[in-house]
Amino acid sequence: MAGSPVEPTVEDRIRKRAYELWESDGSPEGRPDDYWLRAQAQIEAEGDAGDAEPPAAADQSGKGRRAAE
Numbered sequence: 001m002a003g004s005p006v007e008p009t010v011e012d013r014i015r016k017r018a019y020e021l022w023e024s025d026g027s028p029e030g031r032p033d034d035y036w037l038r039a040q041a042q043i044e045a046e047g048d049a050g051d052a053e054p055p056a057a058a059d060q061s062g063k064g065r066r067a068a069e
Contacts, residue, residue, distance in 0.1 A: 013043050018035040019035075
């Protein structure tokens, strides 16, 4: 299927996010591993689904339990 969009891999998403973080910090020299690890942590926190945000139901249930405790 030539017309269907190809979903980026997790590594592609981490690479893109690391580059964005690096650019937002003014493109400093060195420390590529720092940006990779920051990007990796952010992508993992977003979940396996690849969505920009975690599912709302999961967030709401977690907040409700913490608030009640």
